[in-house]
Amino acid sequence: MPYQTLFEFAAPTRLVFGPGAIQQVPRLLEDAGEGRTLIVTDPGIRSVGLLDRLTAVLDRAGRSYAVFDETEANPSAETVERCARRYLDDGCGMLIAIGGGSSMDVAKGTGILATNGGRVMEYEGINKVRQPIPFLLCIPTTYGTGSEVTPFSVITDRSRQFKATIGSPLIVPAAAVLDPDLSVRLPIPIAGATGMDALTHGIEAYVCLAGNTVTRAFAIQAIELIAANLRQAAASDHHVAATEQMLIAATLAGHSFAFTRLGNVHAMAHPLGAHFNIPHGVANAVLLPHVMEYNLMACPDQYARIAAAMGEEVRGLSAMDAARRAVAAVRTLSADVGIPANLAALGARREAFPAMAADAMKSGNIPVNPRKTGLEDILMLFERAYA
């Protein structure tokens, strides 16, 4: 099974978990010195009062800060460059990202420009970054990306309608605060989409050809926690324990795919974001069962293990039958948290599929997908997910 037998694992991000953990931000910033912090966020985080909760903590600690709140979904290179100008013009020396994966990815891109200069798309690909980014503390408020512990930043190049991945160990955040008090009122569409993104990370990392015993341990635990907690976390504004388990699950999944990459779902979801601005987690959730069905025959034992982790009864079943239970469990969970049934319902148009399939094939996630995949396979999977 292993695609690689030599592997490394490191988890350098300092993590603080728990209700009220946001109060620990000043203590964590002490590692970075006395300079001004640029807070990177989005208008939604400001409007629901989460930015104020962070700045109140910083004010009490006497920390100086500036705010960039212009992050959008599927953030663009232009946004990163605007944020980097703010960082430099305001004389900042460190970064805090508060929000979803977009804010964290913009903060990573900003950090790259702050210490490396140039334009952000110059760093597309793996290991193009030369200098470590400044101190970056992430405060994820969704259950999604795991970006707080990964070496990846995904930035959209609007001129190419392409979501570009920048990967480098030099952009891994220094610290992260996972405080369920900030996420417990997440609206169901965001909770559902980001939770399904984290589930996709767990499943793709678990079956991925580049996985190893360590990364699979993180991935299967993430899958189990998401199956057990996403519904309650999404359904209630008060279920702090389920919310905390979801934040932990997203981070565990991040620790896994940071080393393995992902698979066909992510390769295909990125063009959906670039062409139709479909939220990343929603695109993943719609594609995931179709890619799982395609992959089943390559690694049925692993999918059977996923089915069991998701609470399915698999005793006495053949490996393939048990594996199919994993697909059914994903479909049920996805529907329960309000994910639309197909790509047509999301506004995707079939005439874009050839260009999207060509873009998907450029992804580094394709070579590690457990079942070998060509352009025609990706086109077929887009068609299956369409209606």
Ligand SMILES: [Fe+2]
């Ligand atoms: Fe993702």
